Amino acid sequence: MTDQPERKTEEDLFGDYGLVPGIADELFDANGQMRPVWRRFVDRFARLTPEQIRARFERADQYLRDAGVFYRQYSADPLAEREWPLSHIPVILHEDEWEGICTALSQRADLLEAVMADLYGPGRLVSEGHLPAELIAGSRQWLRPMVGIAPRGGHYLHFIAFEIGRSPDGSWFVLGDRTQAPSGAGFALENRVATGRIFPERFPRAHIHRLAGFFGAFRDAMEHLARGPGGRDRATAILTPGPSNDTYYEHTYIARYLGLPLLEGEDLLVENGQAMVRTIEGLQPVGALWRRIDAAFADPLELDASSQIGTPGLMDTIRQGNLAMINALGSGVLEMRAMMAFLPRISEVLTGQTLALPNIATWWCGAEAERSFVQDNAARMLVSPALGCELPHDLPLDTVDGSGHASLNDWLAAEGTGLVGQELVSLSTTPAWVEDPETGTGRLQPRPMTVRVFAARTPSGWNFMRGGYARIGTSDKATALAMQSGGAVSDVWVVSDRPVPQFTLAPSTGDFRRASPGILPARAADNLYWLGRYVERAEDAIRLIRAYHLRLAATDNPNDARLKALAAFLEGYGHDLDEPIPAALIERIVQARYCASKVRDRFSTDAWNALGDLLKTARGMRETARAGDDAARAMSVLLRKIAGFSGLVHENMYRFSGWRFLSFGRALERADSLTAMLAVFADPEAPQGSLDIAVEVADSVITHQRRYRIETSRDTVVDLLALDVDNPRALLFQIQRMRYLAAELPGAREHGRLAALSRAIVPLESELSILEPAELDSECLRSLREGLAQTSDLLTAAYLR
16 A cells, blocks of 8 residues: 655644734734634645645646746846746635725725826815925926826726735735836736636635626726717727836736737827827727826827837827826826825815825925935834844935835835834735745745735726735745745635625626627737748748758768858858857747737737747757757757747637738748749759759658659749649749738728739739749749739738838
């Protein structure tokens, strides 16, 4: 009988759970007793063997890798990504406690709206002395052009978040308000799916409040805002800074989840006071933008002139009431830590109420007095007795709003501490799974945490996401919670005593209608088109490089005439064959992946991962491959991987306009490369054996043997690779495919006649269709390449500008 894996007991899990006096813990109360809301979870978790725990955690991590969830790390590499750092143990709160938090935060959300309306309206808070003029005027987040503008829909704030923590007495306090472009809501969805892989049992899943209802209600609210005069529908979209942003994955995920187009600043222009989206079908009006870019970058004409990600004139369409911005430009002024010093008094002035959830305490005494305060306290070394944090002497002062305490409180929050009631306290801890690197065994250990609470405005008021997102420190000492500094994240479960109703974004009845694929921005079409071209360029180069190294291995003579011809041909495209894996090949794959990154919301996860695997493999081979057989084998591996990507696209991508642009790019690139290759290797003066190279690179060796049953000749090779409409590697096949694809694009006919793009393709097809192989000489091939280049120009002019 084999030994059964030893199951963990609570003693194993919590034997050295390091509770610290003066710090609240989410798992245990002040008396050291487990909070009731955790009991059922702990009972089930304790039944798992170490192997089961490890397998479940790996299942979640694998899901996140397969789904392509990542966090962009700021670096010189625009594609640098960090795997999503999931802390596998959720934070668990009872629904009654959560409802109390949300009720208090609803009061705060209304207060922030009122402050925003005053700052950009009558300005009484400043004129009556409730806010210092120098604080507001000195903030770069306060945007003077927004003064006096009434927001479309009547509200400035539509989607906000609050960073909260639990103080030692068990109460909650607010560490920060997120009103600019709050992140994390999309990641909360992925956190929930991942933890579902770890804990798939009916309990706890049946008792955890769902997240989908929050997003469904907010999507409906945005679409209501977007409607134009007379109730006419206008597009609702998400405005992103682009792939270099640290939370770009989230932007793409939410866009897919809600079925909204993801736009960048260059996708928009303002015409006659209306924001318009550049699409392949012309300009389309947009009525609401959920912006994920900082406000100052939105309009280089009236705001930050250095912005390269904004849209000139966007302020004007907002001023005319033609565009709803979520959130209003200028809302970042509410995020100043120094603002929090005045909110308690402002709440009493505006509403007659005390804030139900207190702030992290902040003082503002003007820039010089504040600097003195910070330096004095630095000299006295403010210390958190729980975490051993001390205020550094070189703590930078905030240069954005002139508030030294903005930096002080940011630093304290990052260190797992906060100022509450003018006392330095530590954030509560929550259990995280920590493995001993030496023994490989794991235990639950307390780690500092904050919870991010999301709220969305709907016609019926503020709607709060029930759970979803917490930031977790990776150490119990002076730990940065920020993602850029190595922090982790966790799912937040809001648990009911009874099973909760399910909710999805799917229709509630069997009646449905098939929605259109939606607008395709010209920029997205352009990136799909060039993705197709770069992938084809990479594949063509892989085949040529493999042909070179196969012959190098056979002859061991780089001066062989065929090798010199191949080398010269490849060098014309920037490939240095002194490198077994040329840097130019890596660059082609990088360019393809960058184009794909610009359309992540329209691109399947499998296809994205296939491109990532191709790039990773190619980079690894560059370090190890040797000339000859080794490099040839490496090329074969890359060829199979790129074929896998092509298969995913061909078999699985929906046949909408985006697929047509990608396919058109591949067809045009293949036609061009075939034409260039035939001009060199089917030339009568080419070295002996060049025709075999052409057939091999075009993956048509077996087809040639079956079709002609003779050795290669110029006529057979040109016939097969240029004029055979049944050969998918043939020039005529590709041009015919381009004609079919062009006919399916918008505006393919104008006034009953073929549009310019199709009119340019038809003569190319007709010319090839009537030629004999001997007639397809170098002059004819050169003319065909010029025609293909013209086709690309016409496609760009018609759709991609």
